[in-house]
Amino acid sequence: MADHDPTIHICDDWISIKLPDWESVIAAQSALSASKYWTEIVPGIDSIAVQFDPALVSPDHAAKMASDQMANLTRGGGNSRSTVTIPVCYEPEFSPDRHYIADRLGISAEILPSWHISQMHRVAMLGFMPGFAYLESLEQCPTIGRLASPRQLVATGSIGVIGRQSCIYSFDSPGGWPIIGRTPLRMFDPSKNQPALLSAGQNIRFESISKDAFDHWQQEAEG
Amino acid sequence: MSITVLKAGLQTTLQGTPYSGHRHLGMPAAGAADCLSLALANFLVGKSSGEITIEITLTDAIFEMNESCSIGVVGSAEYVRINGKDQPQHQTLRVGMGDKLHIGPSRPGCRTYLAISAEIDANRLLGGQSTCLAAGLGGFHGRALKTEDVIRFSQNSPVIEVERTTPENLRPHYSDNHVLRVTRGPEASKPNEGALDGLCLRSYAVGARASRMGMALEGAPLKATESSNMPSAAVFPGTIQLPPSGQPYLLGPDAQTTGGYPRIAQVIRADRHLIGQLGPGSRIQFVQTTPERATEIHREKLSLLTSWLGQINLW
Numbered sequence: 001m002a003d004h005d006p007t008i009h010i011c012d013d014w015i016s017i018k019l020p021d022w023e024s025v026i027a028a029q030s031a032l033s034a035s036k037y038w039t040e041i042v043p044g045i046d047s048i049a050v051q052f053d054p055a056l057v058s059p060d061h062a063a064k065m066a067s068d069q070m071a072n073l074t075r076g077g078g079n080s081r082s083t084v085t086i087p088v089c090y091e092p093e094f095s096p097d098r099h100y101i102a103d104r105l106g107i108s109a110e111i112l113p114s115w116h117i118s119q120m121h122r123v124a125m126l127g128f129m130p131g132f133a134y135l136e137s138l139e140q141c142p143t144i145g146r147l148a149s150p151r152q153l154v155a156t157g158s159i160g161v162i163g164r165q166s167c168i169y170s171f172d173s174p175g176g177w178p179i180i181g182r183t184p185l186r187m188f189d190p191s192k193n194q195p196a197l198l199s200a201g202q203n204i205r206f207e208s209i210s211k212d213a214f215d216h217w218q219q220e221a222e223g
Numbered sequence: 224m225s226i227t228v229l230k231a232g233l234q235t236t237l238q239g240t241p242y243s244g245h246r247h248l249g250m251p252a253a254g255a256a257d258c259l260s261l262a263l264a265n266f267l268v269g270k271s272s273g274e275i276t277i278e279i280t281l282t283d284a285i286f287e288m289n290e291s292c293s294i295g296v297v298g299s300a301e302y303v304r305i306n307g308k309d310q311p312q313h314q315t316l317r318v319g320m321g322d323k324l325h326i327g328p329s330r331p332g333c334r335t336y337l338a339i340s341a342e343i344d345a346n347r348l349l350g351g352q353s354t355c356l357a358a359g360l361g362g363f364h365g366r367a368l369k370t371e372d373v374i375r376f377s378q379n380s381p382v383i384e385v386e387r388t389t390p391e392n393l394r395p396h397y398s399d400n401h402v403l404r405v406t407r408g409p410e411a412s413k414p415n416e417g418a419l420d421g422l423c424l425r426s427y428a429v430g431a432r433a434s435r436m437g438m439a440l441e442g443a444p445l446k447a448t449e450s451s452n453m454p455s456a457a458v459f460p461g462t463i464q465l466p467p468s469g470q471p472y473l474l475g476p477d478a479q480t481t482g483g484y485p486r487i488a489q490v491i492r493a494d495r496h497l498i499g500q501l502g503p504g505s506r507i508q509f510v511q512t513t514p515e516r517a518t519e520i521h522r523e524k525l526s527l528l529t530s531w532l533g534q535i536n537l538w
Contacts, residue, residue, distance in 0.1 A: 009408075009409040010406075010514045011407075011408065011409075011489040012489065012491045012492055013491075013492045013517075013521075014457075014459055014489075016409040016456065016457065016486075029247070039243055039244060040243070040244060040457075041247055042247050043247060043457075044454060044455050044481055045455050046456075047454070047456045048457070049456065049459075051246075051459065054492055055521065055522060055536075060514075125247075126247060126480075127249050127479060127481030128479050129249055129357050130245075130249045130355070130358045130360070132249045170358070171357070172359075188249075190348035190349050191348070195245070195248060195250075196249070199247075199248075
């Protein structure tokens, strides 16, 4: 095998590229997207992977292409720095773990929504299931552990919080994140050109809505 | 213009080509767990290798035909019966209206593919039709088939009439003992040095909770780092993760797209179809190879299969 960049690891039909930080991941995603050889481009937190067809491309050649394509990353460039506002209903029926979360933050459950809304988040990556977004708060905050035993069913749209990280459940699923609220937005719609509502690199703001507004929003989405 | 499920079995789903190009959105591959058996079954009814079929898992399943058509059965089923009479796999079979088709349990192996000459009416999304169980998308209303479900055929779909028999030398050998070749994963080096050697040193048994998402591998635990704070990174079907327990975990076609456990090995593309035949208790011996050799093996396998199947893709 030819010598190659030590940050690149080659498997037989995908390669993983270690990057210094999350900003570089977003820049790399944009740089790699220009090539038609990658069948998948999957960002992680501090790495990115590309998959290729080994009938057409040899692993060494793939590594060289990736290396070339990422030669001049412009960090923080990207055009995906839009801010998306996510409406959230924090009413108790949608916020089963509000006391659990508030206790760990040392605040009252009543002001929990304002605490969540006050923070700017960004989409770190998507994973776990279609459209499921991992968000990271730009501010420091105490760690909130996962639930001792995961729920069998977390409803679609539920928003989980473990400290600086939040997530949005895109489908009903089992899950262990403490739940702070629920959004009526549809996170994944395969009939759309861009099926996932969010993408890595976007900024996210949460906005508190009433139960009535939630119901109205959901009816509109279904109608 | 349909087929009725009389007995659905453990997990019967509509599967064909996996989803491609959407892993960054969290969309798993899904698709047939054993793409080789899928391709062979489809060819028996004149279809291209990735067309949608009925994937049957471990237990037996029974169907009633509401239409005359051709079928092809390839996989681990112990027997195939039409109206109680034994019929061969690897051969185009004619079925008539009212015929009862019985696909036997897997012995040995795990999955069988039933290809039908008519076009199966499956939910379509993101360029595919395979069932994605985690999100309830694609296939038959996004779920596994249940008894009394009726799978419809697209109206006016062309029924290609062929008579084919898979050549003996291309028929997969179904077994409960497998050799899977792997390349080093991104985290096979420090602090997990030795884990890959350990993985290849002894054989492993597939755990009882094996599914299309993945399977725990039971055997002597490998030395794992205690607190795994690895930032989440991309994983693929065939990736072998090393959780803190030291019990390696092999990801299947429905695996999520990212994970936080060290990726110590990757089953090579040419061997990944065998993952679909791994059921609870199957034994695996892992053998390490290089990416270059893996590419050669893949191309050799494709070239062998192309002589019979024409254009084919393995995933």
